[in-house]
Amino acid sequence: METTKMNPSELEEETLVTVRDEEVEQLKKSLPKEFFMNKLELIKYQGFWYLADTDLFKSTLIFQRHFRARDSDLIVASFPKTGTTWLKSLLFSVVNRFNHPNNQSPLLTNHPHELVCRLENDIYGNAFDYPRPQHLSQLPSPRLFHTHLPYSTLPESIKFSGCRILYIARNPLDTLVSIMYFAMKPLKMLLGDDFQLPSIEDYFEEFCAGRIAHGPFFEHVVEYWKQSLEHPNKVLFLKYEDLKEDPTLELKRVAEFVGMPFSPGEESEGVIKELEEMCSINNLKGLEANKSGVINKIYDKKSYFRKGEVGDWTHYITPAMAERMNKLMEEKLKDTGLSFRLLPH
Numbered sequence: 430m431e432t433t434k435m436n437p438s439e440l441e442e443e444t445l446v447t448v449r450d451e452e453v454e455q456l457k458k459s460l461p462k463e464f465f466m467n468k469l470e471l472i473k474y475q476g477f478w479y480l481a482d483t484d485l486f487k488s489t490l491i492f493q494r495h496f497r498a499r500d501s502d503l504i505v506a507s508f509p510k511t512g513t514t515w516l517k518s519l520l521f522s523v524v525n526r527f528n529h530p531n532n533q534s535p536l537l538t539n540h541p542h543e544l545v546c547r548l549e550n551d552i553y554g555n556a557f558d559y560p561r562p563q564h565l566s567q568l569p570s571p572r573l574f575h576t577h578l579p580y581s582t583l584p585e586s587i588k589f590s591g592c593r594i595l596y597i598a599r600n601p602l603d604t605l606v607s608i609m610y611f612a613m614k615p616l617k618m619l620l621g622d623d624f625q626l627p628s629i630e631d632y633f634e635e636f637c638a639g640r641i642a643h644g645p646f647f648e649h650v651v652e653y654w655k656q657s658l659e660h661p662n663k664v665l666f667l668k669y670e671d672l673k674e675d676p677t678l679e680l681k682r683v684a685e686f687v688g689m690p691f692s693p694g695e696e697s698e699g700v701i702k703e704l705e706e707m708c709s710i711n712n713l714k715g716l717e718a719n720k721s722g723v724i725n726k727i728y729d730k731k732s733y734f735r736k737g738e739v740g741d742w743t744h745y746i747t748p749a750m751a752e753r754m755n756k757l758m759e760e761k762l763k764d765t766g767l768s769f770r771l772l773p774h
């Protein structure tokens with residue numbers, strides 16, 4: 430897997446793909462708008478909420494219009510804070526396990542987000558630390574990418590090529606608490622030190638109303654769930670809680686899905702266990718590569734590794750709120766066959 434970093438001056442002008450700022454502004458004006466905590470502007474585009482920041486939104490549009498999937502591409506998809514970083518590290522390890530011994534894994538020296546880049550904001554955005562779109566054609570197959578975009582809004586070439594999608598979902602209450610912690614610093618940076626950070630109750634109301642970046646949550650999850658039922662060779666649906674409970678089983682599902690199943694020999698030699706250990710939160714959290722520095726100029730690398738537990742929400746969410754979420758979950762997941770475990774077994 431290539432992790433080449435390009436200098437902007439190396440970019441060839443004629444290969445730059447973009448969408449004009451005026452077009453972005455025009456489109457934004459035509460979209461429904463809300464303010465998170467009366468401050469942070471969100472716009473509703475193709476049924477889902479996005480941060481209205483012009484650069485961020487623009488890169489989503491560029492990705493939608495210009496990305497060309499290869500049949501061999503493997504794409505991690507997720508709602509934020511549902512286990513993306515974990516799945517990135519697992520997928521990277523499975524796919525690259527014959528390229529280097531585990532004790533020389535690039536995961537030892539790179540943050541998982543640097544090895545599996547996010548299409549809409551890293552690659553098509555303006556974070557120059559990442560491989561740029563011009564560079565995509567030079568990446569060896571299989572290319573590994575990530576997106577937070579809902580299924581219905583993905584570029585046509587992802588939906589209709591042979592590329593495969595690995596979606597990770599997590600119960601809404603742990604997701605919500607994880608978002609609250611992760612958003613603290615970026616919100617202060619965006620809105621200033623005087624900005625009163627939202628409480629868990631504030632987040633809860635916004636989350637239930639679906640008014641959260643990439644939300645509504647349940648619609649995001651259900652879209653991918655339905656695709657995984659209709660096209661099981663195209664979309665693999667994983668749950669954070671299942672990964673916690675039986676990582677070996679889930680890792681085997683991942684390996685089979687990407688066409689690189691573990692051999693009986695690998696299994697008996699402990700290869701699966703080694704990959705699990707490499708990608709465990711305690712191991713990744715302890716690596717120098719993940720302790721300092723930032724991703725995308727804002728997000729502390731270490732902030733992607735917090736507790737990594739199922740049921741941490743019980744420390745923050747009242748029984749009344751949990752009851753409300755349960756009702757909402759029942760309503761939103763009715764007749765889908767999908768459910769979430771809120772507590773560890």
Ligand SMILES: Nc1ncnc2c1ncn2[C@@H]1O[C@H](COP(=O)(O)OS(=O)(=O)O)[C@@H](OP(=O)(O)O)[C@H]1O
Pocket residue numbers: 507508509510511512513514515603606607608610708709710711713733734735736737738741
């Ligand atoms: N290796 C591993 N194993 C188990 N859990 C892990 C791992 N890496 C990250 N995490 C936990 O996942 C939460 C972060 O979610 P994401 O990685 O989806 O964040 S992001 O969307 O990429 O920003 C966040 O959950 P919380 O601890 O509940 O906040 C992380 O701690």
